[in-house]
Amino acid sequence: MQKPLDIAVVGSGLVGSLLSLYLQRAGHRVTVYDRSQDIRNVNFSGRSINLVMSDRGWRAVAGAGITEEIKKIGIPVDKRAIHKLDSSVVFQPYGKEGQTIYSLSRGILNRKMIDLAEAAGVNFKFEQKVWDIDLAQASIQTGESERGEWTSHQHDLVFGSDGAFSRVRHKMQRQSMFNYSQExxxxxxxxxxxxxxxxxxxxxxxxxxxxxxxxxxxxxxxxxxxxxxxxxxxxxxxxxxxxxxxxxxxxxxxxxxxxxxxxxxxxxxxxxxxxxxxxxxLVTMKCFPWTYQNKVALIGDACHAIVPFYGHGMNAGFEDISVLFELMDAHGDDWNAIFRAYENSRKPNADAIAELSYRNFMEMSSKTADENFLLQKEIERWFSDLHPDLWVPLYSRVTFSTEPYKQALEMGDFQNAIMEKVLALPGIKTNWKTAEVERFILSELSK
Structure with a gap:
């Protein structure tokens, strides 16, 4: 059990609300600041992309003990439906039988997360615009305008979960040796x-x-x-x-x-x-470091915003929370050690899911209707059924496991190189479900 601290979370989005729930239940006093209105009182204005919850997200949700609450507001999705130009539809299963992602409305999920955090004792302060952060003191300044009068709020720790254009990160960017890019x-x-x-x-x-x-x-x-x-x-x-x-x-x-x-x-x-x-x-944002001493940390989109084509922006942010709390258990009250281990663990994996997300646009927009791509997926599924311990498709590694994103990306590249050789075999389009093809893949895996 850690020493109770007074913690500020800037941003009441999905990651901020789940993080606040975790922190409050761990015995800390948590205040969430958000510059916007309470989303529970606002109708969405037509700029949302529905979310998909996969294993990494469910792991974090389970850690907060709210799995059943979230499943009630989602719909299981187990396949792609590819609509061709001739209006025919081809279905592509995502994984093995029983493996599903969940479709969730961003607005409904965010409202539910705030309700759950508030019920646990988190103090939400909406329409509180954060203009500045004293990093060394963990104090934040709020006010109506950037040039108006500000009110200072003192805390022990500050978490910036305020999105791709984070105000907390903006202050951290002014520090020497802070690397930042957006595309x-x-x-x-x-x-x-x-x-x-x-x-x-x-x-x-x-x-x-x-x-x-x-x-x-x-x-x-x-x-x-x-x-x-x-x-x-x-x-x-x-x-x-x-x-x-x-x-x-x-x-x-x-x-x-x-x-x-x-x-x-x-x-x-x-x-x-x-x-x-x-x-x-759509923007990809990368930065490092993610923390300042033992006082301030970035989390979610504030430190690794990605494009939505793998459906992992929320899942990656929720996984940040799972890793952070494992490290809190391991290091107790040593927040310097917690923060160092957190950013060093998550940064390579955040970069990997950014790359995977970028690539997946090409897969979804072009390859899903390509005959060679469809054949590759069929061969991979067939071989994976024969040798489940030797071949886990990339999508399953990313979506139906908690294997580190970096490792999944590396294995996906290795497997794709093998599949390129398989697709070049003579007669493969009509004669692929054979012992010869199986032996060929096994020999490539052993190299």
Whole structure:
């Protein structure tokens, strides 16, 4: 049991609210500051991407003892549904039977997490804009404006969980030897909506991640509990097939009729949603160090924001919490040791999931409709069933295990190199489920 401390958490998002719950239950006094209104009193404004919870996220949720509470607001998803240009649909299982991710509404999940943390005794202070942090003193200054009067709040520790454009990190960036980078994709996203059937049922299979892969752009959809789907259109900001090119109703409808013909009946408010909802940006952010002495630490998107194409932004942030609390158990009240071990453990894995997330856009937007890619997945699944101890597909390593992201990336690259050789074997497209192919893969693995 640690000595109780007065801890500030800046940011009441998913990671901040779960972290505050952990800290409060560990015996600390926790105050959460957020510059926005209480999300429980706000309707979302059409700029969300539905979340998927996988094993890493569930591990952190289980550590807080709230698994059943969260499962009640999610929908299990066990496969991709690939919508081809001819309106046919191909299903791709994610893993073995029983392996699922969960589709969760960001808004509903965030509200639930705040409710649970507040019930445990966490003090939430909304509409409190943090403008400055005294790193050495662990004090934060809040006020109405950056140039107005500020109020100082003294704490023992400060955690910055305030997102990709973190104010806490901004102050840390002014320190010597602080490395920081951000990279925006030319790809943006816009939220669309598939309503429920009149009887409240889903218009599409609710247990699939629906993807319309079209090369440089794609549409995806995940189910909600109310029978609707949250859809996300990913496109370049500029160019021939881009948000900038769809300037009026006629162009938009013609574009969807050509590239997403099977959505005409299921997205009745396409025009209204497209021109009402904002076009949002995607950024990868990296930095180091993540901590300052034994006083301040960054967590989640504040230190490793990633693009959403592997569905692991939340899961990686939740895993930060799992690792942090393992280290708290190991090092007791030595916060210097806790923070050093935390950032050194998580930084390589955060970089690895950033790379995996970037790559997965190409897989989802292009390769999921490619015959060679589909064949590779079939061969991998077949060989994995034969030799489950020798071959775990990359997606399963990342999503259905807690294997370090860095190790998963390295093994994924190794396995992909083998599969490139397998796909080059004569006659492989029609004759792959053979002892010869099995022996070939086994020999490559032993090299």
């Amino acid at each position: 925006f994709l030319n790809i943006g996203y816009k939220e669309l909506h598939i309503p429920a059937n009149p009887d409240g049922s889903h218009q599409l299979d609710p247990h699939s991640l629906h993807i319309w892969p079209r090369g440089n752009f794609m549409l995806m959809a995940l189910a909600n509990l109310d029978g609707s789907f949250t859809c996300t259109l990913f496109m370049p900001h500029e160019g021939d097939f881009s948000f900038a090119s769809l300037t009026d109703k006629a162009l938009l409808e013609a574009f969807f009729a050509k590239h997403f013909p099977d959505t005409e009946q299921v997205i009745p408010d396409l025009v209204e949603d497209f021109f009402k909802n904002p076009t949002s940006y």
